Amino acid sequence: MSDKLILDVYTSEAFDLPNGGMFSPTTSTLVTGPSEALLVDTQYRAAxxxxxxxxxxxxxxxxxxxFVTHGHSDHYFGLQRxxxxxxxxxxxxxxxxxxxVAANIDSDRAYVREFFAxxxxxxxxxxxxxxEPTLSVDGIAVHALEIPQADIAPTAxxxxxSIAAVVAGDAIYNGVNPFLAVSGPAEWQRWLRSVDFIAALNPATVVAGHKRPGAADTADCIAETRDYIExxxxxxxxxxxxxxxVTHMQSLFPDHVNPxxxxxxxxTAFQRKKQTHA
Structure with missing residues (x-):
């Protein structure tokens, strides 16, 4: 039996929201050793x-x-089930x-009931x-690392x-339009610092929090995310x-899902820009 850790990545399908628009495909990653397993992020719909x-x-x-990377409901609302x-x-x-999560659990539950109907x-x-930041799977260390910013902060x-892998939560996207609506220019710069932090770990495998189903979990998505935000x-x-x-970004990233x-x-960026210059 191999003592090497193995990743099993599940990616949900994008789906149409009840009140219009689409929700991005979301990943959950099972990290398995010879006898133990650790799950990163939970999904949020029963199926x-x-x-x-x-x-x-x-x-x-x-x-x-x-392990929950951050406090967005699509990454932790499967905990109870x-x-x-x-x-x-x-x-x-x-x-x-x-x-x-503790501070926002009540408002998150109300929001999820309304948003997802x-x-x-x-x-x-x-x-x-x-x-402390070190977990283990069958005695093999895995490190929970807080980073400055992803689509929200705090995040990890x-x-x-041991396998040169990073499960990146929403700090990294892969073939999906990143969600930049709840952050602004200052946060985008911190997000870029997070991307650079992940790159400095020199991973061979990177699992994005949201990725196009079927996309490979290679480190290429680090540069893709950096380029998109910039x-x-x-x-x-x-x-x-x-x-x-929107037209410009679609010309640069025509294959990204979830317009x-x-x-x-x-x-949201232009609303914020208007308020700043008012």
Whole structure:
């Protein structure tokens, strides 16, 4: 039996939101060793969480830990359903993310009920704060590392040095329009610093929090994410309106899925720009 850790990445399909627009495909990553497993991010719709459950069961490994990268519901609202099936697993996050989830759990539950109109699970479970950043799978170290920014902050990644892998949460996107709508120019620069931090780890495998189904989990998505954020940030200052910005970004990244994320990010950026110059 190999003692090398193995990644099993599940990517949900993009789907149409009840009130219009689309939601990006989301990843969950199972890290397995000879006898143990750790899950990174949970999914949020029952059918997708159940696929993750079946993959854990099929692995034959004991799920010890569920690591949540950040406090967006699509990454942690499957916790309750997963723990119903695997009650011995420990749900965890870096301390800042755990505190963020705890502070926002009630408003998140109300928001999810309205935003997804019943298509997403409810969840009352809050991840426990990690006392120290090193976890393990069958004694092999994996590191939970807080980074400056992703689509939101606080946020973290999981670094697995033994296989040169990073499970990046929403710091990295892969073939999907990044969600830039809840951050602004200052946060975009911090996000770029996070991208550079991940690049400096020199990973061979990078699992993006949102990726086009079927896309390879290679390190190429690091440069792709950096280029997208840089191009978007520069074009906000050089476009006449959000429509022009959307057209430009689609010309540069024609194969990126979920145009709704791009449109909302562009509209929000120009609203913020207008307020700044008012």
């Amino acid at each position: 997708d969480v159940d696929v993750v459950i079946r993959r854990i069961e099929a692995s034959g490994k004991r799920l010890t830990t569920i 997963l723990l119903d099936r695997f009650p011995e697993a420990r749900p965890v996050a870096v301390a800042s993310v755990a505190a963020h 019943g298509q997403a699970l409810d969840n009352a479970v809050v991840p426990e704060p990690l006392d 990644i999981l670094h697995i040095p 191009q978007f940030a520069a074009r906000v200052d050089n476009s006449a309106n959000s429509r022009e910005l 709704s994320a791009l449109v909302l990010s562009a509209v």
